[in-house]
Amino acid sequence: MPRYIASRLAVTAVMALLATLVIFLIANMVPGDPILAQLGDVAASNKAFVAEWRAKWGLDLPLWERYLVFLKGVLHGDLGISIASQRPVLEDIAQYAPATIELATVGFLLSLLIGVPLGMLAAIKRDSWVDHLARAVSLIGVSSPTFWLAFIMLALFYGGLQIAPGPGRLDPIAFSPPTVTGLFLIDSLLAGDVATFRDAATHLVLPSVVLAAATLGLITRTTRASMLDNLHQDYVRVARAKGLRERRIVNGHVLPNALIPIVTLGGLAYANLLTGAVMTETVFSWPGLGRYTFRSAEALDFPAIMGITLVVALTYLVINLVIDLSYALLDPRVAR
């Protein structure tokens, strides 16, 4: 087990290093000159001015030197200065990330807490109404385009029925709770501010449902398939022949096996939610990483793009590491 953990950590470290290299190369090879994109037309036609800018941003150094500078910065938590905002990229990311983390986590928990039990029930009571419901949920979830779902939800519950709050993390006139974690749900509770908590929670409902829909569909479907797979294994028949209660067979024998593929799927889905919420964030005016990414890309703000890409890559690597480690916990065959 310790060897397994050590080897997983080593792999993750190597992958992270590779990621920095790949990101650096890609960002430096995109067509389009970031300087020219930043400077106005007049300034851009002034050769001396452009050269000065290049030197300022280190764009005059050879590629490998620029990579080393970049890598050294990364190791010190310095992702460079955003060309667009003129602030450290890390600071930008730190400002936008909590909104995304809050949204993705709530969405993920939603899909997990509904999807797993629903999939389980569907498998146990195969061809019953629960099964049909599960099939409908996963079909709708997987096949509805996010932006479409987002607009429908907004139009229906905010515009039409008026039972849901509008876009944004809080009411436009409300103040954010004092920042501790940046997650409004937690910060408001820490401040003992129940009203803000309720406000933040209600604002989360629509976007998180929209964000969770596809994941919910996938998790329901996978749980059902994985449960069905295991329900027909020999060891289940053995457990029955021992005289165990059906509930104990399902929870004690089948579930631990059925969860194994769900860990992989769930982990990757969470990573997707964390890094791919652009559409939802745009529709719901959610001040998250997705929107920051979008804006940086538009401006060809390459330090910001590199920073975000690196954060995305690291998110995947860390989540993969967590998946691998939980695998080892769930499945004794993986590591000894």
Add this chain to the structure above:
Amino acid sequence: MPDMRAPAPPSTIAATPVLAVSDLRTQFFTDSGVVRAVDGVSFTVGSGETLGIVGESGSGKSVTAQSLMRLLEEPARIVSGSILFQGRDVLAMSHAELRKLRGAGMAMVFQDPMTSLNPVLRIARQVVETMVAHGSFGEKEATERGVKLLGRMGITTPKRAINSYPHQFSGGMRQRVALAMGMSNEPALLIADEPTTALDVTIQAQILELLRELNRDFGTAIVLISHDLGVIAGLCSRVLVMYAGEIVEEGPAEAILSHPKHPYSWALVNAVPRLDREPVAGKKLTAIEGAPPDPLSVTRGCRFAPRCPFRIERCAEHPELLEIGIARKSRCWVTQAGVGLDTPAPAPSPLRDRAKPPQTLSREQRDQEIDPSPLLEVKGLVKHFALPKRGFLEPYRHVHAVDGVDLTVKRGETVGLVGESGCGKSTLARLILRIHRPDAGSILFEGNEIAQAAPAAIRPLRRRLQMVFQDPYASLNSRMTVAQILEEPLRFHGLATTSTECRERIAELLETVRLDPKSGARYPHEFSGGQRQRISIARALAVKPNFIVADEPISALDVNIQAQILNLLLGLQEELGLTYLFIAHDLSVVRHISDRVVVLYLGKVAEVAPAKDLFAAPLHPYTRYLISALPIPDASIERRRERLRLAGEPPSAVDPPSGCRFRTRCPLAERICAEIPPPLIEHGQGHFAACHFPGKF
């Protein structure tokens, strides 16, 4: 054997049966119709009795067993009958009552130990939960008892074992764990469904011994299901023979095995080659033609009639299971009329008796006629496989699958290759066919060195060198018709160019393997297992090879089909002068078919000898154990037989023992055995053994 209880007289069985089943009918309501898997089965099991159920696959053995505990799920339904367990009606029980019965009064052990334990739960949990669920013990006591039980089941380090996970155990060990689970509440009845089928013969012997002890020490009645008459003979006092969902014969094991009173049992008994009998001249086994009936459409008359060599007119009527002697019942008009089956049946003729080559020529005479140089000569062959790394930082480890093997095959002979699973039999076969490239050593085929030859250089030889695989299901492309399967090699090797030529040759090939020459247009899945194996043989024969490597060609088949295929292989050898390398784990089959036998242990040759000498006077201790472990389908012999039990399991081929590979299990092992690997030395005419103390055991 002191530990065998004499078969209880029938009167006492009737007085206190643990289990009384009457007219049990279990049916599967499938989309294509109703399958009558168990069709009116009645029997009793006396307390402490051992009852065997035999029959070929699909005859309803397992469905009967699972019906007893009501373990079957939709679309299976028990449609009628009664099951009385200690006088209580199992079929009338509520779910709660049923739960109390399962695993307490009645327990079950299943066939495949690799899948019947939950892979992600510790052994402790799986053993303890049975006891806790039935409230017989608290968690702590149950764990203590679990350790004791594992020890009782022959696990040497039970304390450590109970905290392990199933994947850390071999199949045999897992079956011991399954038995510990089954016995944990001291059930009155233990149902064991093919508990040793997935195990090697030496491990099978250990598990059977354990079952015998459990029956003796705990008085547990045992219902043992097996397709192997030898296994039944060693353990059971009474036997039921099942065919197409019905019991066709019932009686004391000894009597049924020596004087079967139903033609199907008769066929079963005679289909298996036996270690205790000399192969008869011509070596043909008694094989009945055909396959079991289609379970969807059961005939009105005797279900065995289409295959029965004793058939009479009356057989168009369905016979009942009737008493035909003391404690003996049979479902057959002929034996019910008092006619015996002991006379060899009217010749179980193949489709068409081909002109046999002159039988007057003895094997020795034939040998002298042919080229004396060996067809195949293998020297010092080595193949190690790198295992997938267990982690990024872990070193590579290697399976020493074949580790310095010498082997000679003469023209026209059959060499049998035996050994436990994982000893490298299949790898050796693949090396000889150059499916794998050896790491070292030489392979001379017809004088050509092919060990390291390029594929292009081997291609012309491929035609002379063919292989038949174990699994007739997996080895044929399911999307090609039989004709296409056979045409491929013909075209590839340019043996037939026009389509007329092809068609003629295909018809001829199908006829050679005794299949309908017109069946070329059908797909493999439309054939039974035995027929599919015939197709694979036809495919191998298509290119007119002179050497066929057959890797467990009959292991996946029922005994009667096995006999058919063995007869076919023997017949083809006579007709076409083929040379065989025949791989099998079944010693009696190997002895039956082989001229010489090679015994493999952990990638090395332990012994090589002419078949007769090997079985009469084995020199290597491992060979002796193998022979002794093989059950003989004769209850009286099984009971009298002196049993040698090989303890332990084969060590890992990743880290084989130093010196003699067998030393970790050998009772003769001395210091020299750990230090010097014993060379393969000739001790008698053509009789080689790799042991420092040959024949001392």
